[in-house]
Amino acid sequence: MNDPVHFVDEMLxxxxxxxxxxxxxxxxxxxxxxxxxxxxxxxxxxxxxxGSGHLPLFLGYVGDGLLDGCAVGxxxxxxxxxxxxxxxxxxxxxxxxxxxxxxxxxDIMNFDMAAEMAxxxxxxxxxxIAGEDVASAPKGEEGKRRGVAGIFYAFKIAGALAxxxxxxxxxxxxxxxxxxxxxxxxxxxTPCIVxxxxxxxxTLGENEMEIGMGIHGEPGIRRGPLQTADEIVQQMADKILGxxxxxxxxxxxxxxxxxxxxxxxxxxIMARKLHEILKSxxxxxxxxxxxxxxxxxxxxxxxxxxxxxDDELKTLLSKPANSPFFTQFQL
Numbered sequence: 001m002n003d004p005v006h007f008v009d010e011m012l013x014x015x016x017x018x019x020x021x022x023x024x025x026x027x028x029x030x031x032x033x034x035x036x037x038x039x040x041x042x043x044x045x046x047x048x049x050x051g052s053g054h055l056p057l058f059l060g061y062v063g064d065g066l067l068d069g070c071a072v073g074x075x076x077x078x079x080x081x082x083x084x085x086x087x088x089x090x091x092x093x094x095x096x097x098x099x100x101x102x103x104x105x106x107d108i109m110n111f112d113m114a115a116e117m118a119x120x121x122x123x124x125x126x127x128x129i130a131g132e133d134v135a136s137a138p139k140g141e142e143g144k145r146r147g148v149a150g151i152f153y154a155f156k157i158a159g160a161l162a163x164x165x166x167x168x169x170x171x172x173x174x175x176x177x178x179x180x181x182x183x184x185x186x187x188x189x190t191p192c193i194v195x196x197x198x199x200x201x202x203t204l205g206e207n208e209m210e211i212g213m214g215i216h217g218e219p220g221i222r223r224g225p226l227q228t229a230d231e232i233v234q235q236m237a238d239k240i241l242g243x244x245x246x247x248x249x250x251x252x253x254x255x256x257x258x259x260x261x262x263x264x265x266x267x268x269i270m271a272r273k274l275h276e277i278l279k280s281x282x283x284x285x286x287x288x289x290x291x292x293x294x295x296x297x298x299x300x301x302x303x304x305x306x307x308x309x310d311d312e313l314k315t316l317l318s319k320p321a322n323s324p325f326f327t328q329f330q331l
Contacts, residue, residue, distance in 0.1 A: 063323025
């Protein structure tokens with residue numbers, strides 16, 4: 001790094017230089033990111049926003065078949081309502097705008113304010129709040145759960161339907177349906193350092209892990225000695241599978257997500273065990289995403305997300321998409 005104060009803006013400058021064919025900023029603000037080029041007429045715009053430090057969340061999913069814009073906050077900080085409004089105005093083409101974002105207090109407050117300001121400018125805005133982290137609140141209190149890596153599925157599926165010319169109400173419906181059918185759980189092995197703080201946000205012993213920790217270092221459900229990959233996956237899978245629940249005969253998509261400092265090799269070891277568990281329960285796997293989808297700076301650890309599929313969700317998930325951080329051909 002250079003000066004930690006400039007960490008986010010220098011990162012954004014680099015992204016916009018490297019991907020100028022796909023992304024641009026608006027309103028003279030680096031933190032207001034939208035797709036470059038012409039905006040499709042009469043298409044519902046989809047926007048998100050959130051703190052930096054989670055790449056490719058959130059701006060990494062601005063692209064074809066995905067999101068149209070993103071407001072970028074400081075590291076682990078919400079973007080402002082004014083920034084969200086500028087993104088909203090830039091992507092609106094008369095069909096309205098859908099906000100999809102995680103269940104965090106600052107984000108909710110600022111997105112609500114942006115929606116009110118957009119309404120005063122004649123832009124209709126709807127909102128879907130993602131909260132699928134099973135470790136952050138018990139079953140029956142899903143409204144209190146944090147939004148983590150599983151929000152990727154809402155971006156992907158809503159983006160696909162919006163590309164087909166669906167109405168704002170339909171795009172909101174499908175985003176909410178995706179959120180309702182995904183569950184996530186994570187494990188942390190090391191802390192991360194917020195640049196401007198300059199020190200670890202929490203402590204873990206060299207041979208410790210924490211099951212259920214959030215992507216900002218929020219407490220998990222159990223801290224203890226480091227276990228094997230198979231043991232960790234079994235614990236996470238048991239918690240996820242029993243929550244929705246996922247049953248014999250179901251078909252799912254898997255998202256195996258690294259938190260920033262975990263080698264892909266280790267993620268594939270986890271994927272192997274998860275497939276074994278699902279097969280033993282007669283749960284079919286449609287596809288498996290392995291990589292970094294929602295990180296936490298340089299935290300070592302991983303999360304597992306499962307999306308329960310039906311024909312509608314499966315069709316939309318299969319559609320092609322392209323952004324600087326995620327590319328998919330037709331599945």
